[in-house]
Amino acid sequence: MTADGVGPLLIRVARKQVGGSLITVFVCLSVAVLFGERTTINFATDDPGKPPQRFTFVLTGQGRPGVWLVRTDDAVHGNVLVQTDADPTDNRFPVAVYNDFTAGDVDLTVQFKPVSGRGDQGAGLVWRYRDQNNYYLARCNALEDTCTIYRVVNGRREAFSSQNVKVASNAWHTLRVSASGDQFVVYYDGKKVLDARDGTFKVAGKVGLWTKADSIIYFDDLSVAGK
Numbered sequence: 001m002t003a004d005g006v007g008p009l010l011i012r013v014a015r016k017q018v019g020g021s022l023i024t025v026f027v028c029l030s031v032a033v034l035f036g037e038r039t040t041i042n043f044a045t046d047d048p049g050k051p052p053q054r055f056t057f058v059l060t061g062q063g064r065p066g067v068w069l070v071r072t073d074d075a076v077h078g079n080v081l082v083q084t085d086a087d088p089t090d091n092r093f094p095v096a097v098y099n100d101f102t103a104g105d106v107d108l109t110v111q112f113k114p115v116s117g118r119g120d121q122g123a124g125l126v127w128r129y130r131d132q133n134n135y136y137l138a139r140c141n142a143l144e145d146t147c148t149i150y151r152v153v154n155g156r157r158e159a160f161s162s163q164n165v166k167v168a169s170n171a172w173h174t175l176r177v178s179a180s181g182d183q184f185v186v187y188y189d190g191k192k193v194l195d196a197r198d199g200t201f202k203v204a205g206k207v208g209l210w211t212k213a214d215s216i217i218y219f220d221d222l223s224v225a226g227k
Contacts, residue, residue: 066094
């Protein structure tokens with residue numbers, strides 16, 4: 001899918017009689033990729049100090065499981081979801097899986113704020129989640145100033161597209177992923193930064209939020225749509 005939500009051109013071949021001759025006509029059709037009804041999770045009705053409803057929490061890798069709690073941020077964001085445990089184990093990836101949505105082609109958006117982390121300040125979106133060891137991931141890291149797409153296969157991350165971007169700590173940012181078939185487009189703060197293809201995971205799966213190692217990350221307004 002292209003950045004404006006319009007898919008590739010399809011060529012339709014037709015034959016038309018003109019006078020005594022039969023000619024071939026090529027018609028180019030631009031196919032729109034349409035997603036269904038959108039759901040936004042903003043944690044407004046969840047109790048601060050407790051895990052939010054509608055999520056399951058898992059760990060990829062090693063170290064302590066993530067501790068995901070609702071906290072109150074500023075007046076604009078109100079309640080937000082925070083991964084609060086700063087275990088610095090390098091191969092540690094806490095994931096919050098959203099229970100109420102499953103799709104293959106998805107359009108996902110989340111706001112995130114990297115708050116702290118000496119080893120990492122990585123925040124990510126997960127899609128086509130099969131289990132804690134197999135899924136796609138797009139993540140931005142405030143210490144590395146990069147956005148990267150990974151496939152996580154049997155618990156191992158494999159990067160296949162990356163771009164340098166400025167990711168400021170203690171500031172809110174927006175990360176969006178549009179996945180259609182084997183094409184994945186990533187937007188950071190409203191700008192398209194990655195456009196890549198991969199065919200590892202083809203079937204529908206769940207979606208979620210991701211952090212790494214000692215990253216303390218605030219998340220808000222997780223928006224999901226699929227088809």
